[in-house]
Amino acid sequence: MVSAVVEKRLGALPVAAEFLRRLDLAGTVDRMCPGRDIARLTHGQVIETLVANRLTAPAPLWRVDDWVCDWAVEEVFGLEPELLNDDRLGRALDAIAPHLEEITDSVAARAIGEFGIDVSTFHWDVTSMSLHGAYPADDQDEDYPRIKHGHPKD
Secondary structure, three states: OOOOOOOOEOOOHHHHHHHHHHOOHHHHHHHHOOOOOOOOOOHHHHHHHHHHHHHHOOOOOOOHHHHHHHEOHHHHHOOOHHHOOHHHHHHHHHHHHHHHHHHHHHHHHHHHHHHOOOOOOOOOOOOOOOOOOOOOHHHOOOOOOOOOOOOOOO
């Protein structure tokens, strides 16, 4: 006799988990941002799960614990849903914030080696620019507009 039926979404979660494991994302984060000994999850486990969340169900980063319950996160990552509450996610994000460049560089280098990515013609341009506003027409050359002092969006 069946006493309860639990349905969870699987989607691309196992694929995301395998890629994240091959990239050693959790290990990289844990080496650069060690957590407290009393923590039930490491920062790396939390960030790995957040990346899986962004890959499988991109929505505002809020109530991720609902996503954990609706998806097979516990089965794929072995994490208890109640451990991934908003406060825990915030602590992990705060911990990695000062190390984002090092984490990104390490994971990218791992991806190059792990997946044999040819970087001989690779160019990663993260330049950000946005222009908006109105300037007096007599202060501008139509062919070569002058941009006044401002700040990029990021």
